[in-house]
Amino acid sequence: xxxxxxxxxxxxxxxxxxxxxxxxxxxxxxxxxxxxxxxxxxxxxxxxxxxxxxxxxxxxxxxxxxxxxxxxxxxxxxxxxxxxxxxxxxxxxxxxxxxxxxxxxxxxxxxxxxxxxxxxxxxxxxxxxxxxxxxxxxxxxxxxxxxxxxxxxxxxxxxxxxxxxxxxxxxxxxxxxxxxxxxxxxxxxxxxxxxxxxxxxxxxxxxxxxxxxxxxxxxxxxxxxxxxxxxxxxx
Amino acid sequence: xxxxxxxxxxxxxxxxxxxxxxxxxxxxxxxxxxxxxxxxxxxxxxxxxxxxxxxxxxxxxxxxxxxxxxxxxxxxxxxxxxxxxxxxxxxxxxxxxxxxxxxxxxxxxxxxxxxxxxxxxxxxxxxxxxxxxxxxxxxxxxxxxxxxxxxxxxxxxxxxxxxxxxxxxxxxxxxxxxxxxxxxxxxxxxxxxxxxxxxxxxxxxxxxxxxxxxxxxxxxxxxxxxxxxxxxxxxxxxxxxxxxxxxxxxxxxxxxxx
Ligand SMILES: Nc1ncnc2c1ncn2[C@@H]1O[C@H](COP(=O)(O)OP(=O)(O)OP(=O)(O)O)[C@@H](O)[C@H]1O
Ligand SMILES: Nc1ncnc2c1ncn2[C@@H]1O[C@H](COP(=O)(O)OP(=O)(O)OP(=O)(O)O)[C@@H](O)[C@H]1O
Ligand SMILES: [Mg+2]
Ligand SMILES: [Mg+2]
Numbered sequence: 001x002x003x004x005x006x007x008x009x010x011x012x013x014x015x016x017x018x019x020x021x022x023x024x025x026x027x028x029x030x031x032x033x034x035x036x037x038x039x040x041x042x043x044x045x046x047x048x049x050x051x052x053x054x055x056x057x058x059x060x061x062x063x064x065x066x067x068x069x070x071x072x073x074x075x076x077x078x079x080x081x082x083x084x085x086x087x088x089x090x091x092x093x094x095x096x097x098x099x100x101x102x103x104x105x106x107x108x109x110x111x112x113x114x115x116x117x118x119x120x121x122x123x124x125x126x127x128x129x130x131x132x133x134x135x136x137x138x139x140x141x142x143x144x145x146x147x148x149x150x151x152x153x154x155x156x157x158x159x160x161x162x163x164x165x166x167x168x169x170x171x172x173x174x175x176x177x178x179x180x181x182x183x184x185x186x187x188x189x190x191x192x193x194x195x196x197x198x199x200x201x202x203x204x205x206x207x208x209x210x211x212x213x214x215x216x217x218x219x220x221x222x223x224x225x226x227x228x229x230x231x232x233x234x235x
Numbered sequence: 236x237x238x239x240x241x242x243x244x245x246x247x248x249x250x251x252x253x254x255x256x257x258x259x260x261x262x263x264x265x266x267x268x269x270x271x272x273x274x275x276x277x278x279x280x281x282x283x284x285x286x287x288x289x290x291x292x293x294x295x296x297x298x299x300x301x302x303x304x305x306x307x308x309x310x311x312x313x314x315x316x317x318x319x320x321x322x323x324x325x326x327x328x329x330x331x332x333x334x335x336x337x338x339x340x341x342x343x344x345x346x347x348x349x350x351x352x353x354x355x356x357x358x359x360x361x362x363x364x365x366x367x368x369x370x371x372x373x374x375x376x377x378x379x380x381x382x383x384x385x386x387x388x389x390x391x392x393x394x395x396x397x398x399x400x401x402x403x404x405x406x407x408x409x410x411x412x413x414x415x416x417x418x419x420x421x422x423x424x425x426x427x428x429x430x431x432x433x434x435x436x437x438x439x440x441x442x443x444x445x446x447x448x449x450x451x452x453x454x455x456x457x458x459x460x461x462x463x464x465x466x467x468x469x470x471x472x473x474x475x476x477x478x479x480x481x482x483x484x485x486x487x488x489x490x491x492x493x
Contacts, residue, residue, distance in 0.1 A: 017481035018488060059470060061477040084456050084470040085265060105452070107427045 002071070004094075004172050004204045005057070006033040010066030010080070012052055013230065025230030026052050030066065032223050036172065039195060039205040039218050044225035050208045051100075053225065054175050056080070057206070058097045059087035070094060070173070092121060096174045098166030100181060102158040104151040110136065111146045114164040121169065128168075135164040139190055155182040167194050174198060176207035180214050192217045239301060241266050241407060241439050242287070247296035249282050255463035256282035260296070262458065262468065266406065267437045271450035271471060273486070274460035280443040281411055283460070287441060288328055288409045289318045303406070323353050327400030331412035333392035337384045337399065343370060344380040346399050354403050369398040373428060390421035394428065401432060408433075408440045414449055426452055447490055451475060459483045 010030040015023045027049040034040050042050040055061040056079075057068055063080035070077050072094045077086060091097070096117070105113065111132050112119075118128035136146060139160040145153065150161045159182045166174065176195075180188045188211065195218045198205060209215040215222075240263040249256035257279035264270055272280045285291035287298060289310050298310045303325065310318070322328070330336040337346050347366040356362055367377050373394035384392050393413065400408060413429065414422040430453055433440055442453055450457055450471055457471040459480065467480040478484045 014477075015479070017484050021481075055476070060472055062469075062473060062479060084473075085268070087470055087473075088455055105427075105430075106423055 002036045003033045004036055004071040005206070006067075006069040007031055007053075007057065008067050008069070010053075010056060010068060011064045011230065012049070012056060012061065013064055027225065027228040028065075028230040030228045034173070034204040034206050036202045036204050037199050038220045039199055039207065041215055041219040041222050042206065042208050042225050043215075043222040048225040049228065049230075050225050051177055053228075054097075054177050054206065054208060058095060058175060059090070092117075094171055094173055096166050096169055096171035098163055098174070098176045098179045100178045102150060102162035102165075104149065104158070106151060107149055109147050110141070110150045110153070110161045113150060113161055114168055117165060117169045131168055132164065135168055136160070138194075139164055140187060156184065156187070159183060160187060163191060163194070167198070170201070171203070173204045173206075176205065176209075178208050178210055180209065180211050188214055240264055241301050243297075243299045243307075244287065245297050247283070247286055247293050247298060249279075249286050249291065249293045255279070257286070257460070258463040260458075260465055262465075264407075264439055264441065266439050268456060269433055269438075269440045269442060269454040271454035271457045272441065272443045272460060273445060273447060273450050273457060275445065275486075278460040279463040280445075280460055282463075284409050284411055284441060284443050288322070288326065289313075290328075300407075323350070324403060325406050327403075327405040327408040329393075329396055329400055329408065329410040329413050331415040333384065333389070333396045336396040337392065339385050340383060342381045342383055343375065343387070343395055346384065346395060347402050350399055350403050365402060369402045370395075372432070373398045374424075388421075389417050390425060393417065393425055397429065397432070401436065401438075404436075406439060408438055410440060410442045412444055413442065414444070414446065429453060447475060447487065459486065 008031045011028040013023050013025040015021060030053060042053060044050055052061055056063050059079055066080065068079040070079050070090055072090050077090060079087065079090060111129055114132035114136060115125065115128035118131065119125055141157060141160050145157065150158050153161065163179050180191050183191065192214060195205060209218065242264040245261050247260045248258045260283055272283060274280055282291065286293045292311060299307045300310055301307055328336065344363065344366045347369050348362045351362050351365060367380060370377060370380060375391060375394060384395055387395065414425050417425060426449060433453065444450055454471045456469070457474045458465050458468040459474065459482065460466065461482045467474055467478065467483045474483060475487060478487045
């Protein structure tokens, strides 16, 4: 099995300059890898650093130490030291991400929000919208909402738009930060199905799921983040 | 996608006598990339933008630009005439105050058409048709084409200025606080419009703003300036979500949410 994502010895701390430069160590020695076709889940209590790890793996948080090796367009890239331009390229074609909340963009319809990542990758707009329609239908988003900007949608409706946007591409790696948190049981099941389909397609998935049922339904393995606790190393 | 930048800036400094305008600024800009320059008042953003657009000559440092024929040219070694030509054909400059970028006493249509004539178009019908098309792209009704910008609202003027700048198909656009003097609701609309145009046209742009929300929405990369120097730079969402420099942390913490 190919291993598109290898994390080795990654450390992260935050230095708070507005609070006398105090340093908050979050994680250290983070090492794991994800194989194609499996779904690994980051586990651990609130504040353990699960989201921080995911954000580093998407280039959204800086990395203090270690390497995040990603198979990208036939080569290997260390996301921790990659240039902004390279990180953007990795996001465009290799790593997809479903955040916990949708960041709404004014005046863009839900349909185009979902189709966006495909259009960015050069697919034609109508084809991308067709896929977007089918995903939104699968996620039970009422058709009358499709043409509207999601800014005024309910939390669960926005989240389904967000999920559709994250699942529409065929990125070989997909990261999920509590995608089901604001969903009802019926739509949680849809997400579980979507994840299963990604696994079957050979995508490497890494996620955070607080919902026990969802976690049990999707996880091939749990990575315990407390094992990477950074402790109180003096700044 | 090209594997060469469009603009290479190296160790650019501008001093006003003993006062620092901007100091030792270096970066590359690629085609299609939007770079936001943020920082407090007096941090050197406008100075940097004016140096880059050659409206001002730096005290030291270099900036090279890749011309349409693929040749690299050093901006500060070009003749005045060459620079003017570049500004007319390949670049746009959107001022904070539309009155600085528009001719207030000629019609909206002429404001747009004039730029086309400057790049050599002489066909009246085509110029007018292009002007109408661009006015509609910036959401100005066709029946306002013969009005002077003096009769326009601030938001409309700014949209007209954008049309005037983009009509010639520039590769690089400089913007100094493009949403600056506008009401919040008008700002939002303009920002949407800019975002759409920049993406659709694949423009490279350097946008000076003190508004982090503008930077988040428009740019992929960001540079934070303080006292004329770049204190932090990187991917826009990385800089905003995990700010590292003390000054960036202050900037990010002083706003509610971006
Ligand atoms: N941008 C940031 N700046 C400063 N501290 C941060 C930042 N992001 C996270 N932290 C801190 O890092 C620690 C880990 O946070 P993180 O969000 O990664 O935890 P988590 O495991 O995802 O928790 P939860 O389950 O509650 O979402 C927390 O103490 C948090 O306050
Ligand atoms: N023509 C000038 N002569 C002397 N000093 C100048 C001149 N223009 C700018 N400065 C000084 O250079 C510094 C940078 O100014 P600049 O206009 O670039 O700042 P800015 O970041 O654009 O600020 P703002 O957000 O207020 O527009 C300031 O200290 C300013 O007073
Ligand atoms: Mg979290
Ligand atoms: Mg200024």
